[in-house]
Amino acid sequence: MAQTKNLCAQIPTALHAQVCAAREQSGLTTAQYITNLLLEYYEMKENGGKTTMANNSRTMAFQIPETKSECYHLVSYQHLL
Numbered sequence: 001m002a003q004t005k006n007l008c009a010q011i012p013t014a015l016h017a018q019v020c021a022a023r024e025q026s027g028l029t030t031a032q033y034i035t036n037l038l039l040e041y042y043e044m045k046e047n048g049g050k051t052t053m054a055n056n057s058r059t060m061a062f063q064i065p066e067t068k069s070e071c072y073h074l075v076s077y078q079h080l081l
Contacts, residue, residue, distance in 0.1 A: 007034075 011019075023033040044050065
């Protein structure tokens with residue numbers, strides 16, 4: 001097991017409530033949740049602000065009628081990643 005060290009910070013109460021709600025929903029301990037949050041943040045920062053796909057992700061594809069395809073070329077799906 002990796003060595004651990006305590007990290008403590010005063011944060012706004014609204015942010016505290018948001019983090020607590022998300023942590024509870026995740027089912028993780030506070031230490032696990034904050035560790036994951038920080039690891040994801042630094043991973044994203046190293047990737048130039050882009051998130052990476054999780055190991056358990058799958059490719060999804062679908063077909064659309066050719067008559068509709070031209071209007072879909074204008075839509076960016078980057079927000080889905």
